[in-house]
Amino acid sequence: MGLNMKPFALLADISQVEGATPEAFDIVKHIINRLPEMGLIAKAYVYKGPVIRGMKFQRIPELKHMDYLFFTNIDEASLWLSSEYKQKLSTHPD
Numbered sequence: 001m002g003l004n005m006k007p008f009a010l011l012a013d014i015s016q017v018e019g020a021t022p023e024a025f026d027i028v029k030h031i032i033n034r035l036p037e038m039g040l041i042a043k044a045y046v047y048k049g050p051v052i053r054g055m056k057f058q059r060i061p062e063l064k065h066m067d068y069l070f071f072t073n074i075d076e077a078s079l080w081l082s083s084e085y086k087q088k089l090s091t092h093p094d
Contacts, residue, residue, distance in 0.1 A: 007092050009042040009085040010035065011077055016048070025059035033062060041092055042085040043068040044077040 020028070035043070045056075047070055056063060071077035 005039070007039045007041040007089055009044075009081050010040055011044050011046070011074075011081050013046045013074060015046050015072075015074075019055065022059065025055070028056075029060045029062070032060060032066070036066075041088040042081055044081040044084075045070045046074045046077045047072065 043066075045068065069077070069080060071080070
């Protein structure tokens with residue numbers, strides 16, 4: 001299953017997130033685990049402080065085994081994501 005069967009990249013700006021319920025993290029965990037089978041080949045998160053990043057790692061341990069980066073600057077995240085996407089797209093099987 002994919003989004004029109006095409007590889008895609010994801011830039012998630014979670015800089016305004018201050019916390020979430022355990023149920024909300026469970027939903028995010030489900031989505032994060034499904035994205036690769038939907039065609040996700042590159043991802044970046046933009047966050048404001050270490051608290052939400054730490055909470056994500058605590059509630060979603062699978063993040064430690066996924067290929068992504070956290071940024072505090074959205075422009076830097078966008079530049080990296082664009083480069084990463086192009087690189088992975090060039091090696092992605094059709």
